[in-house]
Structure formats: C-alpha cells, structure tokens
Amino acid sequence: MKIKASNLLILIAILIYVLLKVAIATEFISEYLEQIILYTIIVIVVSLGLNLIYGYTGQFSLGHAAFYGIGAYSSAIICKILNIEDIYHFVPIIIISGVVSGFVGYLIGIPVLRLKDDFLAIATLGFGVLIRVFLDNSDRISDLLGGSRGFVGIPKITNLEITFFTVLILILLTINLINSRYGLFLKTIKSDELATSSLGIDVAKMKLLAFVSGCFLAGVGGSLYAHLYTFLHPSNFDILKSIDFLVIVIIGGMGSISGTVIASILWVGLIEGLRNFLPTEWMDFRWVIIPVLLIITMMLKPEGLFVKRSVR
Amino acid sequence: METTAYILQQIVNGIQLGSVYAIIALGYTMVYGVLRLINFAHGDVFMLGAFFVFYLINKFNFPLVTAVILTVCGTAIVAYLIEKIAYKPLRNAPKISLLITAVGVSLFLEYTLSLNIFFTPNYIAFPRPFEVKSYDFFVFSVTNIHIFIFLSTILSLLLLYFLIYKTKQGKAMRAISHDQQTAALMGINIDNIISFTFLIGGALAGLGGILYSIAYPQINVFMGVMPGIKSFVAAVLGGIGVIHGAVLGGFIIGLAEVFVSAFLSSTLRDGVIFLLLFIFLLLRPNGLFGKRIEKV
Amino acid sequence: MSIILDVQNISKNFGGLKAVSNLSFSVEKGEILAIIGPNGAGKTTVFNLITGFYTVDTGKIIFNDKDITKMHPHKIAKLGIRRTFQNLRLFKNLTVYDNIIAAVYSEYNYNIFSALFNTSKKKEINKKSEQKTLEILEFFNLLSKRDNLAGALPYGEQRRLELARAIATEPKLVLIDEPAAGMNPSEVLDFINLLNAARKQFNLTLLLIEHQMKLVMSISQRIVVMDFGEKIMEGIPEEVKNDKRVIEAYLGSELNLEVF
Numbered sequence: 001m002k003i004k005a006s007n008l009l010i011l012i013a014i015l016i017y018v019l020l021k022v023a024i025a026t027e028f029i030s031e032y033l034e035q036i037i038l039y040t041i042i043v044i045v046v047s048l049g050l051n052l053i054y055g056y057t058g059q060f061s062l063g064h065a066a067f068y069g070i071g072a073y074s075s076a077i078i079c080k081i082l083n084i085e086d087i088y089h090f091v092p093i094i095i096i097s098g099v100v101s102g103f104v105g106y107l108i109g110i111p112v113l114r115l116k117d118d119f120l121a122i123a124t125l126g127f128g129v130l131i132r133v134f135l136d137n138s139d140r141i142s143d144l145l146g147g148s149r150g151f152v153g154i155p156k157i158t159n160l161e162i163t164f165f166t167v168l169i170l171i172l173l174t175i176n177l178i179n180s181r182y183g184l185f186l187k188t189i190k191s192d193e194l195a196t197s198s199l200g201i202d203v204a205k206m207k208l209l210a211f212v213s214g215c216f217l218a219g220v221g222g223s224l225y226a227h228l229y230t231f232l233h234p235s236n237f238d239i240l241k242s243i244d245f246l247v248i249v250i251i252g253g254m255g256s257i258s259g260t261v262i263a264s265i266l267w268v269g270l271i272e273g274l275r276n277f278l279p280t281e282w283m284d285f286r287w288v289i290i291p292v293l294l295i296i297t298m299m300l301k302p303e304g305l306f307v308k309r310s311v312r
Numbered sequence: 313m314e315t316t317a318y319i320l321q322q323i324v325n326g327i328q329l330g331s332v333y334a335i336i337a338l339g340y341t342m343v344y345g346v347l348r349l350i351n352f353a354h355g356d357v358f359m360l361g362a363f364f365v366f367y368l369i370n371k372f373n374f375p376l377v378t379a380v381i382l383t384v385c386g387t388a389i390v391a392y393l394i395e396k397i398a399y400k401p402l403r404n405a406p407k408i409s410l411l412i413t414a415v416g417v418s419l420f421l422e423y424t425l426s427l428n429i430f431f432t433p434n435y436i437a438f439p440r441p442f443e444v445k446s447y448d449f450f451v452f453s454v455t456n457i458h459i460f461i462f463l464s465t466i467l468s469l470l471l472l473y474f475l476i477y478k479t480k481q482g483k484a485m486r487a488i489s490h491d492q493q494t495a496a497l498m499g500i501n502i503d504n505i506i507s508f509t510f511l512i513g514g515a516l517a518g519l520g521g522i523l524y525s526i527a528y529p530q531i532n533v534f535m536g537v538m539p540g541i542k543s544f545v546a547a548v549l550g551g552i553g554v555i556h557g558a559v560l561g562g563f564i565i566g567l568a569e570v571f572v573s574a575f576l577s578s579t580l581r582d583g584v585i586f587l588l589l590f591i592f593l594l595l596r597p598n599g600l601f602g603k604r605i606e607k608v
Numbered sequence: 609m610s611i612i613l614d615v616q617n618i619s620k621n622f623g624g625l626k627a628v629s630n631l632s633f634s635v636e637k638g639e640i641l642a643i644i645g646p647n648g649a650g651k652t653t654v655f656n657l658i659t660g661f662y663t664v665d666t667g668k669i670i671f672n673d674k675d676i677t678k679m680h681p682h683k684i685a686k687l688g689i690r691r692t693f694q695n696l697r698l699f700k701n702l703t704v705y706d707n708i709i710a711a712v713y714s715e716y717n718y719n720i721f722s723a724l725f726n727t728s729k730k731k732e733i734n735k736k737s738e739q740k741t742l743e744i745l746e747f748f749n750l751l752s753k754r755d756n757l758a759g760a761l762p763y764g765e766q767r768r769l770e771l772a773r774a775i776a777t778e779p780k781l782v783l784i785d786e787p788a789a790g791m792n793p794s795e796v797l798d799f800i801n802l803l804n805a806a807r808k809q810f811n812l813t814l815l816l817i818e819h820q821m822k823l824v825m826s827i828s829q830r831i832v833v834m835d836f837g838e839k840i841m842e843g844i845p846e847e848v849k850n851d852k853r854v855i856e857a858y859l860g861s862e863l864n865l866e867v868f
Contacts, residue, residue, distance in 0.1 A: 060408050062415075111594045117407045118350045122544060123593055126586035129541070133583035173724050180723035180730065181713035181737075188699050188710050195697035198659065199773075200685035200714040209720070243415065250412065287423035291416035298409040298416070299401055 006172065013168050020160060036272050038163045038228055042221045044264040045167045047248045048174060048257065049217030054246070055254030056178065057210040058190030059113060060121050063128035064245050067215040069135060069237030070104055071097040071222025073145065076154045076232060080144060085155040087162060094166060094223045101219025102212045109211040113204065128239055135234035150233035151226075158228040166224065170217060175257060177213070186210050187255070240287075247290060251297060317451035322574045323567065328458045328527055330566020331465035335520040336543035337550070337558035338472060339513035345489045345553035346509045348407070352414035353394055355540015356421040357514050361387045361521025362438075362531045363431065369441050376441045384518045391514025392507055400503070418540075426533040438529035461523045468516060469559050476555065481508055489553065538582060542569070545589045551602030560600060564588075609636045612781055612813050613658070618667030620653055620837075627653045629837040631667075635781065640807065640814040642824045644848075645834035646857055651817045652694050654834075655783050658815075659691050660684045672780065686714070688780035692770045692787060694817075700759030704750055704769055707758050709741040711776040716740070740776070747809065748772040748802070764795050768802070778810045788820045796823055803827060825849065833857070 020037065023029040029037070050064045075097040084090060112123045139147030146152060177183055185206050188196045197203050226232055244267075252263025274286065336358055343351045364386050368379035398417050402410050426433040445456045476482035484505045487495040496502050524539065525531050546565040550557025565585055572584040592599065613635040620628040628650045635641050643651050656662040658669055660681035669677045676684050690711075699707050716737045722730040745751040748768055753761065758769060767787055774782050787803075788796050800823055807814060818824050824831065824845070831848045833841040835857040841848060848854055 058408075060411065111590070115593065115597070118344075118348070118411060119548070119593065119597070121411055122350065122541075122548070123589070125541065126545070126589050130583050130586045130590075133580065137577075137579055176724050176726055177720075181716075181718065181733075182720065182723050184706060184710050184713060187702060187706075191699040191701060192697050194661070194681075195693070195699065196710075197681045198685050198691055198693075198697075199711050200682050200690075200777075202680075202682050243419070246412075284423065284427065287419060288427070291418075291420035291423070294416040295398060295413050295420075298405070298413045302405060302409045 006175065009175075010168075010172070013164075017160075017164050020164070024160060034160070035228065036268065038158060038160065039225070040265055040268040041163045041167050042224050042228070043245075043248070043268055044261050045170055045224075046218045046221035047245050047252070047260050047264050048171065049214035049221070050245045051214075051249045051252075051254065051257070051260045052174065052177075052186075052210050052217070053214035055249050055256070055260070056183070056190060057186040057207060059207060059211060060117055061124040061211075061214075062121050062239065062242050062246070063124035063126075063131070064214070064218055065237045065239070065241035066128040066131035067101040067105055067218040068222040068225070068241065068245075069131060069232075069234070071101040071219025072226040072232050072237070073135065073138075073151065073222075074100040074219070075223035076151055076226045077142075077144065079155060079157075079227070080153075085157065087157055087159065090157045090227065091162065094162070094220055097223035098216040098220035101222065102216035105212045105215025106208065109208045109215075113207045113211060125239060125242075128237075128242055132234055132238050135237065138234075146232075148234060150231055152231055154226050154230040154232065156227060156230050158224050163224050163228075166220065170220065171257065171261075174213075174217075178257070182206070182209065190255075243290075247294060250294065315451075318574070320450075321452040322570050324452055324454055324458055326567035326570035327563060328461050328566070329570055330563035331461045332520050332524045332527065332562075333539065333543045333546050333566050334465050334559040334562025335468055335516055335523065336539060337546040337562045338468060338555060339516040339520075340544050341547040341550070341553055341555060341558040342472070342485075342509055342516075343513050344547065346485055346506060347399075349399070349410055350414065350544060351513070352411070352540070353398075353417040353421060354391075354513065354517055355536035355538075355543070356418050357387050357391050357394075357517040357536075358521040358524070358539060359531075359533065359536030360390055360421075361518030362525040362535065363425075363521075364518070365522045366436065366438050366525060366531055370439065379441075380519075380522055383522055384515045387518025387521070388511045388515040391510045391517065395507060395510040400506075418537075422534055422537070431533050433533055435530045435532045438525050438531055440526060440529055457527055461527060464519065464523055465559065465562075468519065469555065472512070472516075472555055475512070481505065485509055542582075542585050545585055548589065549592050549599055551599030554599070554601040557599055557601035609638070611635070612637045612672055613815070614668075614670040615654075615658065616668040616670065618654075618657055618664045618669065620650075620657060620662060620665055626837050628657065631834070631837070631839050633832045633839060633842060635813060635815055637813055638811070639829045640816060640827055642816045642818060642828035642831045643834060644818065644821075644824055644831055645840075648836075649834040649857075650837040651834055652785055653837075655691060655785055655815075655817065658684075659689060659783065689783065690774040690777065690779040690781075691783035692767075692774050692785055694785045694789070696766055696770055698758040698766055698770055698773075700757070702758060703755050704758055704761070705741060705745070705754040707769060707773050708744050708776050709737055711773045712737045712740045712744075715777045744772055744776045747806070763790060767791070767799075771802075771806075775806055775810055775812065778812070781813050781815065783815045783817075785817045786819060787816070788818060788823050791820075793822070796820055799823070800827055 024034050046064070046068050050061065053059050053061050053064070075093055078093055078096065079090070084093060108127055112120065115123055136148045138145035139149070144151070185196065185201050189203055189206055193203050248263045248267050249260060253259030271286070336354065340351065340354055343349060343354070361383055364383040365379050368374040368382055369376065374382065394417055398413050399410060402413055425431050446453045447455070476485060484495065484500045487498065487500055488502060488505055492502060542565055543562065546561035547558045548561070549564055550559070550561030565588070568584055568588060569581045573581045611634045615631060615633050617630050617632050618628060619626070619630055631654065643654065645651055653662065657664050660676070660679050664677060668675060671687060671689065674687065676687065699710065716733045718730050718733045721727070742751065745754055748771070750765065750769060750772060753765065758766065761769065771784065771787060774784070788799055791799065803814070804827065806812060816824070816828065828845060830842070830844055832839055833848060833854050840853050840857060841851050
C-alpha cells in the first residue's frame with residue numbers, strides 16, 4: 001500500500017514538472033513567475049526541514065533561518081572560490097552546503113537540544129542572532145562576504161530541473177524516514193520523552209537526528225536560493241525569516257508533509273500576490289495580520305489548519 | 313586610549329545599562345516564576361513605557377512625576393490586558409502554543425505601531441525634561457541620570473522583595489510558582505494572582521522604558537526587541553525565577569555589552585550577549601542562583 | 609535461584625528530605641516481588657532510581673551482574689528493564705498499534721540508510737515487528753482497538769496498554785507501578801489473571817508497587833515493606849500480613865485492614 005502511494009506521488013510530480021517545463025519553454029510563464037515558482041519549491045524544502053524538527057519531534061526552533069543562511073553563504077563562497085558556474089559542478093555543492101548546515105546543526109544541537117521549550121526557543125533565537133551578527137560582520141573575514149552590504153555577484157545556476165528534482169528526492173527520502181522506525185520515535189519523543197526513554201531509545205540521539213536532518217534541508221534550500229537570486233543579505237536570514245517558516249509549519253500542519261507543501265505554496269502565493277496588487281505600505285501590514293493569524297490558530301487549531309484534531 | 317579612567321567610565325555606563333536590563337529582567341523572572349512562560353511581549357511593554365512617557369511629557373506637557381506615574385500605571389494595565397486576552401485562554405494549552413502566542417503578541421504590537429498611521433518605524437528624539445548634571449569623581453564622571461537609574465533599580469528590587477516575601481499576595485505568587493494546582497485547591501484565586509503578577513511586571517517594564525529613554529533619548533517602535541531578549545538572557549544568567557539573580561544578571565549583561573562595545577566593536581555587542589547565554593546554558597543552565605530541578 | 613536485580617544500600621535525598629534511606633533488597637529471576645508501604649514511603653522513587661531517572665546518592669544497583677547505578681535510563685532499558693508509570697505515560701495521540709510497535713522497534717533495528725532507501729532489511733524488520741505487535745495486541749485483548757488513539761481509550765484499557773507496551777519485548781525485568789490504581793474489585797480480579805498469564809507466557813520477572821492488598825497478597829511471592837524511605841520488613845505474604853511493624857505503619861491510612 002505504501003509503495004503504491006509513493007509511485008503515484010512520483011508520477012504526479014513528473015506530470016507537474018512536465019507542465020511547468022512546457023509553460024516556461026513556451027513563455028506562457030514569465031521569467032518573474034518562474035523565479036517565484038522556484039522560490040516556492042525552495043521554501044517547501046526549508047519548511048520541510050523545520051517540520052521535521054518542530055512538527056514531528058516537537059523541538060521549538062526559532063533559529064531555522066540561520067541554517068538556511070549558512071547553506072546559502074556556504075554555497076556562494078565555495079562556488080566563488082572554485083569558480084563554479086555550471087550545473088554539473090553545482091550539484092555536489094548543493095549537497096555540501098546542506099552538509100555544512102547539518103554539521104553546524106550538529107554542533108549546536110548537542111548542547112541546545114537538552115533544553116526544554118522556552119529555553120530551547122531562546123537558545124535557538126540567540127543562535128539566529130549570533131549568525132546574523134556574524135554575517136553582518138563577515139566582511140572582516142573576507143571582503144567577498146560583503147558584511148552588511150551583502151554578498152553580490154553570485155553566479156545564477158539554479159534552474160527548474162535542479163530545484164524540482166533535488167527537492168522531490170529530498171521529499172521522498174523524508175517520507176521514507178517518517179515512515180520508518182525513526183519517524184515513529186520522533187513522534188513518540190514529541191508525545192512523551194520520558195516514556196520513549198523508558199523503551200530503550202536514545203532520545204538525545206534521535207532529537208539530534210531530526211535537528212541535523214532539518215538543518216541539512218535548510219542548507220540545501222539556502223544553496224538553491226543563493227544561486228537563484230544571486231544576492232545575499234544578512235537580513236534575509238533573521239528572526240523574521242525564521243518566523244515565516246514557523247508560520248508555514250504551524251498553519252500547514254505539524255507533522256504533515258502535504259500540509260507543509262500546500263502551506264508553502266499558499267504562503268509564497270499570498271505574499272507575491274499581495275506584492276503585485278497592493279501598494280508597498282500595505283506589505284508591512286502583513287506583519288500585523290500574520291501574528292493575529294498565529295494567535296487565532298493557537299487558540300482554535302493548535303495542531304495546524306490542515307490536520308485532524310489530536311487527543312490532548 | 314584605554315586608561316583606567318576610560319575603564320572606570322565604562323563601568324559606570326555599564327551599570328547604568330545593566331540597571332535598565334535588571335528592571336526588565338525582574339518582570340520576566342517574576343512572570344516566568346509564576347507561569348513558566350517567557351513573555352515575549354514584555355520587551356514591547358517596555359517600549360510602550362518609553363512612548364507613553366514621551367507623549368505625556370512632550371505632547372501633553374505633563375510634569376515629569378505625573379507622567380512617570382501615569383506611564384507606569386498605563387503599562388501595568390497593558391500587561392494585564394495582554395494576559396487576559398491572549399494568555400489566559402491558553403492557560404491549559406501546551407507550552408508551545410503559549411510561546412507562539414507570546415511571539416505573536418509581540419510582533420503584533422511592534423508592527424501595528426510601526427504603521428505610518430501610528431508611530432512609523434522611525435526614531436523619535438526625546439528631549440529630556442530636566443537638566444543633566446555631571447559630578448566628577450577622580451577620573452570619571454557620574455551624571456544625575458546614572459544615579460537616578462541605579463537607585464530606581466535598587467529601590468525596585470527592594471520593593472519587589474518586600475512584596476514577594478512579606479505580603480499575602482507575594483506568598484500566593486510563590487505558592488502558584490511551586491504548584492499551581494495545589495495552590496488553587498488551597499483557595500488561592502489563581503486568576504487574580506496571575507493578573508496581579510502581570511500588573512507588577514508591566515509596571516516594571518514601563519519603568520524600564522522610562523529610564524532607558526532618559527538615558528538614551530531616542531525612542532522607536534522596535535526598541536524593545538533587543539533589550540527584551542537581552543534582559544531575558546540576564547534573567548536566565550541569574551537563575552530564572554530568582555529575583556536577585558535577575559538583577560545581578562542584568563548588571564552582568566549591561567557591563568559585558570558596554571565593554572565589548574568600547575573595546576572591541578559596537579557591531580559585535582549583540583553577539584557577545586548570546587555567546588554568554590550559550591556558555592551559561594552549557595555549563596550552568598540553572599544560572600548563578602537557580603535551583604537544580606530533577607526531571608521526573 | 610539466580611538474582612536478577614540486586615539493590616545495595618541505596619539512598620536518595622531531595623534537598624533535605626530523605627526519600628529513600630539505606631534500602632537493600634534483591635529480586636530473583638522468575639519471581640514476583642511486591643513493594644508496599646503507605647503513601648510517601650518512597651516506592652516510586654525506588655523505581656525511578658532503578659530505571660535511572662533519578663541518580664542514587666549512595667549505594668549500588670546491580671542488574672544481571674552489571675552495575676547500572678550511574679547508567680542512562682535508555683541504556684538501562686536496553687539491558688532489559690521495562691516499566692509502567694504511576695500516572696500513565698502513554699503516547700496519547702498515537703494509536704494503540706503505534707504505542708506497541710514503538711516498543712517493539714526498540715529491539716528490532718535497522719539503520720538510517722535502510723530507513724531512507726526502503727531496503728529489504730527494512731521491509732523484513734517491518735514485517736517481523738508487525739507480527740510481534742499483533743501478537744502482543746491479541747494477548748492483551750487490544751487487537752480490536754488497534755487503530756484507536758491511546759488517549760481515547762477507557763482508563764482500564766489504557767492501563768492494560770501500558771502494561772502491554774512494557775512487556776512487548778519480553779524484557780528480563782518488568783517494573784509495574786500501581787497498575788490497579790483506580791480499578792474496581794472485578795477489574796482487579798481480571799488484572800490479576802492477566803498478570804499471571806503474561807508472566808507464564810513471557811517468562812517474566814516482576815517487581816510490583818501496589819496498594820491494593822488483594823492483588824499484592826494473591827500474586828506476590830515475596831513482599832518488601834517500606835515506610836519513610838526505609839525497608840521495615842521483608843518476607844512472604846503470610847509473614848508480612850501479621851507483622852506488627854507493618855500493621856502499625858498502615859494504621860491511620862485509608863487502607864482497609866480487613867482486606868488482609
């Protein structure tokens with residue numbers, strides 16, 4: 001039963017890819033729209049990472065965007081240093097960027113995942129601030145990094161194929177992980193860490209697994225992003241960005257992969273849609289609406305808008 | 313260059329900044345002690361304190377003392393309302409929901425007020441309602457502002473101490489902090505005591521806002537974000553839930569920030585605070601005065 | 609008979625309060641040993657010390673000749689000690705099936721690579737785990753409820769589920785904390801039968817905390833009596849029933865003496 005569903009998913013995905021490819025080739029979709037679509041796919045993979053960490057395993061991280069940024073900057077630096085401008089050499093860099101983010105996630109995770117809820121929130125928020133400060137001052141290390149001026153001149157390598165299929169593969173791997181014994185342990189950890197421990201499961205190791213995987217996904221997303229928009233600025237990776245991803249995971253449904261996908265699409269669609277139809281002052285208004293939405297969701301459907309009610 | 317005078321002067325500045333952080337941290341640690349909640353909106357109540365007092369003095373020409381009293385009452389009420397509207401409905405919800413709501417309240421306050429129809433996101437200069445007097449001590453100088461802020465903090469600490477350890481309400485607060493269910497069974501009105509805690513916390517935040525804007529006379533809708541987070545770090549450093557810990561933590565953070573700013577670079581000062589936080593979380597998660605809590 | 613668990617002189621203080629004081633006892637393989645005592649005697653603390661959730665201040669705990677005194681809870685569990693909890697710690701928003709298979713998976717392993725790439729090893733282990741889970745569910749009469757959420761079960765069935773989860777991997781030693789709490793006399797009777805059947809079927813050694821004297825007296829082979837953190841008496845049910853110190857310790861509690 002499970003195998004069939006995966007195959008169906010792959011089939012649908014390939015269909016979507018073909019549709020998109022045709023639409024772009026025939027210029028039915030503008031370049032601008034193409035960029036938005038690619039950005040949406042990137043948002044999906046990063047949000048998926050946070051969903052692993054928070055939605056499934058219950059670890060409240062307010063610093064996810066920092067790992068997104070680490071992946072982005074790593075990818076940009078490596079490509080600049082190795083003079084990579086073509087797609088074939090880019091593929092391993094995407095993975096490497098993910099690994100860098102994952103590794104930093106590992107180092108941070110070991111101490112920080114010991115903490116519970118509120119303290120974990122502050123610790124991850126703090127880490128996000130640290131990374132922001134680091135990026136803002138990065139021109140002290142290398143002028144290339146640009147500091148608070150931003151990192152310019154990144155080669156544009158990201159295209160539909162690489163984005164779509166990288167993310168598709170990662171989604172499939174994530175589904176496999178969730179449907180394995182490890183995925184079940186993540187769920188039990190979210191439900192009751194102590195009881196999970198009493199079954200002989202190394203809770204710390206599992207939490208780290210989820211965290212590192214989530215950071216890896218964020219790093220991959222960051223790499224794809226860097227070579228799509230070709231310009232990086234530290235403010236793209238701050239607490240507000242982390243909250244963006246958090247909102248997507250919460251509203252889309254914690255512990256629901258399809259929910260994350262849908263919510264990401266809606267989210268980017270909404271923001272971009274509004275950007276085109278509303279004058280700029282109204283764009284800031286979204287940060288008045290979003291918190292209200294968040295609060296209402298917490299009060300009415302804390303597990304997410306697209307998910308069944310669970311037992312308290 | 314870096315002479316002893318310079319160092320001593322920075323210590324004075326650090327104590328001033330630390331005093332403000334200490335007052336804010338007191339509010340955090342109190343609410344955390346009673347509700348086990350990081351009130352992310354606390355920093356924004358601090359911001360409102362600065363704005364209230366600014367408008368009362370500069371737009372409505374209230375005398376200083378009246379403006380201060382009105383402001384402190386105003387922020388107390390705002391904190392009370394936040395609790396009643398946003399936190400109380402979620403009192404029995406999982407902790408995360410409350411946290412997210414707190415973040416939501418904070419963002420909502422900041423961004424609503426930053427709209428052009430309200431205060432805009434710009435900085436507004438704050439002309440001080442009194443003269444700054446400077447007193448020279450050997451090689452450094454202390455202004456009346458330094459003294460006023462420091463004394464306010466110490467006074468707040470003492471008053472809070474008296475409140476928590478010598479009054480009935482304080483006893484109730486401590487009871488709830490230990491065991492909310494049992495406290496309720498003992499006849500303590502949980503809702504009232506929690507509201508009371510937020511009133512005090514809001515007043516403290518407001519006071520902090522007043523002091524901060526007197527010391528650094530520029531207000532801005534987002535001014536509460538960093539001080540809010542740093543003050544929480546201060547509360548954690550000192551041992552969350554412990555009052556004198558919050559004050560000591562505040563001074564440590566204030567001094568650290570001023571010293572890094574003076575001797576390294578001002579752009580690094582936010583980073584050092586969180587480095588400190590990480591170190592403490594790793595080595596002494598219960599803070600300097602915190603108690604060890606067993607898991608089960 | 610071989611000794612499976614040896615508790616040697618353990619003590620635990622909580623900031624001045626002596627929860628457990630110089631406690632020693634041992635459990636023999638295959639037996640049912642009960643720990644009884646008035647509320648606050650320190651019984652659950654002993655469980656928490658054995659399973660590693662608290663650390664002893666002094667003393668040693670030896671399990672199957674291995675010193676587990678300073679071990680992490682999950683390592684101790686992996687050695688073959690499982691437990692239930694006084695206040696029930698089910699995975700409430702997971703199904704009955706998932707609650708059990710989570711326990712089973714702790715023993716039936718496959719690595720991350722297998723998990724990510726759906727290898728034949730993963731499929732093989734999944735099948736094995738499913739089989740085992742269904743066996744357990746059937747034995748504990750929960751098969752018909754396999755897809756219900758654990759938190760939605762009636763109380764008695766939740767208790768049964770937690771027991772099933774603890775026994776699912778046929779552990780060497782099972783610690784059961786007040787399994788009959790909140791049950792009426794007929795439910796207690798059913799439970800006694802279930803416990804006996806499980807013990808026979810899965811070759812279990814049981815360490816039991818219980819207040820309900822009927823359950824304790826009918827099922828235990830030996831009893832350790834605690835009061836104020838100390839062991840005040842140890843022996844077979846007959847001896848314990850008539851011991852002066854035991855009766856004294858229970859006077860004044862809600863315990864009904866005529867149940868003795």
